[in-house]
Amino acid sequence: MSLISVIELSYQAGSKRLFDSLSFSIESGDRIGLVGHNGCGKSTLLKLLLGELTLDSGQLHRQRGLKIGLVEQFLSPELEAISAHQAVLDKIPADEQVVRGYQVDTLLQQLGFDEATLQRPLNSLSGGQKNLVLFARAIIEEPELLLLDEPGNHMDSRAMYCLKRYLSLPDTPSFLMISHDRDLLDSVTQRTLWLRDGRCYAFHLPYSQAKVALAESDEAARKTREAEEKEIDKLKASAKRLATWGKVYDNEDLARKAKSMEKRIDKLEINKTFVTQGSGLSLKVDSEFLKTKQVFVFENETISSPDGRPLFSIADLNFRPGDRIALLGVNGSGKSSCIEHLIKVHQQNVGEQSATRFNPNVRIGYFDQELEQFNVELGIADWIRQNCTASQEEIRRVLIQWGFPYLDHGRRVNVLSGGERARILLLTFLLEQPNLLIMDEPTNHIDLQGKEELESDLTQEGISLLFTSHDQRFIENIATRFWWIHNGQLVELHDSDVYFTSQGDDAGSKPSALTDASPLFPEESVATAAMTEDERILERICELERLLEEDLARKPKRQKPAKQQQWQKELTVLNQQLE
Structure with missing residues (x-):
């Protein structure tokens, strides 16, 4: 039974034609991933489905009385001071709150909150926990269709695991989800709608197979x-x-x-067959390989929060040219503080540096996850000119090449979308050629195609990169080394699986449809969902087989033979245990 039918829909935003004769349907029981490059109109399509915008032509039929729930992308300021429990309770009609109040706690517990955490104000929670509260606010209204706009943004592995677990439950309502997270899409969807060239390409497949x-x-x-x-x-x-x-x-x-x-x-x-032009985006990042033994070094360093509170210590770690290091840790552990410390030290004279020391030839390209440098009243071309040394002609040429038409070069950067800001920042890297990239959650605002192109570019020989990300597949594809903030120390890991497994029931893998409501956000410790030993072994076998299959599918020079051997050995042991 169709919940929504879209027939020959066309829509133009300003001078840009977003959709031309778009047709698809959403059926009862559908779990759909909505994907496409930045600027293709994904969020606009959600507004059209909700009736917030009027289509230019075509037809949009909703089932009579259809109840649609929207998972907002951002927390409104008025919610910051109230508790998670109250924020969700407020979505229930006042005359039903006493009777249905227990449903709020049950739902939040299913999403990983314990009793203490769900009573804390939202401004004290992590970004991932806030996103889960926004999800709960939509679910508690018992919609028949759920629309989700980037629900996994800023989520660490624990929060992502809880989201995957809930979306995999058999009684979860039908949903259409915008996401740039491949693992999330592959874990919980069975259909993919791909927006491209103003058209919709529909597949009865999850993202990776649809691609x-x-x-x-x-x-x-x-x-x-x-x-x-x-x-x-x-x-x-x-x-x-x-x-x-x-x-x-x-x-x-x-x-x-x-x-x-x-x-x-x-x-x-x-009547010639249509051939796609693609996204028009090419994220090329080039970098000079430093002819030296180290890029920077930590020796007996302590990283503190902005208010001076010690977060973790570092005994001795060395960043070498060509390293691509993933900085791992749950939200609030101090990853961004570590990056801010490095940026601050790099701005000091070499003689002033002590426990953290940079090679004097290092030129940093910094990708800030909040993209705060765009909160200024400048046009796109002027902002780039202020942040790099390229000529006006070169800036204009590269902007057009990256999908910004000449008429848009004067648009103010403070009104651009997150994806557009991310592309402009990466464009400055192309123009400036830094030899050390520091990237704090670079994939939050980049579309799936851009993310895959970025992966390809960041694995070039000679790229030196320190980055944070909650995207497990991005980490596994990019990183050559892993630093983990764990138990008050920054330590080196030789296998990222140790970190992801520590986040609770193999948080990076596809969850089964669990009904267990044990919280993953307790005040003092992390409780894992109840599973039998055989179930744990089977889940780990599935994860290892996925890792092997994905690594073998890569080009030979990008494969990890040592890890393949390690995964194969572990598979042998686990299969023997099952037998």
Whole structure:
């Protein structure tokens, strides 16, 4: 049964045509991932489905009386001072709150909150916990269809695990979810709607399989288009020849045949197979390889919070040229404070540096997860000119190449979307060529295609990179080393699986449809969901098989043979235990 049907929908935002004859349906029981590059209109489509915007043409039919719940992307300021419990309770009608109040605590417990945490004010919770509260505010209204706009942003592994677990429950309502997180999409969706070129490509597959199917469809379209254009070229040559002969020999029959052939050519031109132009985005980052033994070093350093409270200590860690280091830790552990410390030390003279020391030749390219440097009244081109040394002509050329038309170069950067800001910041890296990239949650605002292109560019030989991310697949694809903030110390890990497993029931893997409501956000400790030993082993086997399959699918130079061997050994042991 269709909850929503969209037929030949068209919509234009300002001078930009977002959708042209868009058609799809959302059925009861659907779990859909909505994907596409930044600026393709994903959030606009949600507003059209909600009735907040009016379509230019086409039809949009909602089931009579359909109750739609929206999971907001940002917490409104008026909610910051109240508790998680109260924020969710407020979504229940006042005359039902006494009777249904218990549902709030049950729901929050299913999402990982313990009794103490759900009574704390929201401004004291992590970004991931706040997002889970926004999710709970939508769920408590018992919608038949749930619309989610980037619910996984800023979530650490624990919060992401809770979100995956809930969305996998059999009684979760139908949902349409915008996300740039591949693991989340692959874990909880079974359909994918891909917005591209103003069109909608629908697949009854989760994201990774849909991506393969879309690529195969693109290749088939390209080959068909090539054959069509060859046929058109042949007909054009024949028509020209017939027209010439008709004129030379004054033969009306030949002239008529030429005109008939030209009409046929016109029809073929109109009906040529469509071939995508892609997103128009190419995230190329190049970096000079430092000819030195170290980029920076920590020796007996202590990292503190902005108010001076010690967060963790570092005995001795060395960052070498070409390292791609993932800085791991739950929200609030001090990852951003560590990055801010490095930026501050780098700005000091070499002689003033002590426990943290940089090579004097280091040039940092810094990606701030909040993108605060864009909160200014400057146009795009002027902002870039202020933040790099490239010429006006070069800036204009690269902006157009990256999908910013000339008419948009004067748009103020403080009104741009997160994705647009992220692309502009990466564009300055291309122009400035830093030799050390420090990136705090770089994937939060980048679309799936941009994320995969960024992965490809960041794995070039010579790139030196320190980054934070809660995207497990991004970490596994990029990092060559792992630093973990654990028990008050920054330590080196030789395997990221140790970190992700520590987050509770293999938080990075696909959860089963659990009904266990044990909290993952207790005040003092982390309680894991109840599972039998066999279930744990089977879940770990599935995760290891996925890791092996994904690594073997990469190009040989990007594979990790040592990890493959380690995973294979662990699989052998686990299979023996099951037998």
